[in-house]
Amino acid sequence: QLQLQESGPGLVKPSETLSLTCTVSGGSISSSSYYWGWIRQPPGKGLEWIGSIYYSGSTYYNPSLKSRVTISVDTSKNQFSLKLSSVTAADTAVYYCARSGLKNWFDPWGQGTLVTVSS
C-alpha cells in the first residue's frame, strides 16, 4: 500500500525559504505512470495546487507561485521536495504531498504538515 509522509520545519520566518520533503513508501517514485504533487490549504480555507513533478524531473507549477517554487525529485531516496522562497504569512498552510496518475487526480495523499510563517 502506497504511503506518503511530509516532513520539514513547522515554523519558518518571513522572507526565508520553506523546505519540505515527501517520502514515498510502498512503491517506487520512478514509475512512469505517475506524477507527484504538492497541494496546500491555509487554515479554514480551500485547496490550492502548488505544482507537480514527473520522475524524470519534468515540472508543472501554479503560475501564481511559479516565481517562488521549486519541486525536485530524488529517486535514490524515493523522495520529492518542495522549496518555496520569500515566504510571508499568506504562505501559512497545511502542506500535502500526493500522487497523481497521468490524468492528475490525487490519490493517495500524505497526512499533511502545518507550516506557520512567523517571526
Place this chain on the structure above:
Amino acid sequence: EIVMTQSPATLSVSPGERATLSCRASQSVSSNLAWYQQKPGQAPRLLIYGASTRATGIPARFSGSGSGTEFTLTISSLQSEDFAVYYCQQYNNWPITFGQGTRLEIK
C-alpha cells in the same frame, strides 16, 4: 486558468436523505473532473475521478455525473460519516484547480 465554482457553499441535509452538490467549470474540462471528501484534521480523500468513476473502496451511494462545464456529486442516502467538506478538481488543463468547497452539514 480554469475557475471551478461549487454550489452551494453550505448544504444542510438530514441523515438518510439525498444530497446533491454542484460544480461548474469556467470552460470545458471534458470529463476530467475529480471529487474529494475532507473531514476535519484529515487529508482529502478521492471519491470520484473521470467525473463518474468511483475510486477504490468508495460506497455506491456516492455517484458523479456531468461533462463539459457542469458536474454533480450525489450522495443517495446520507450516513453520519458523510458530513464533511467536498471539493471538485479539474485536471483537463494546467494549472490544476480546485473548487472552493461545499460544506455538507447535518440538518
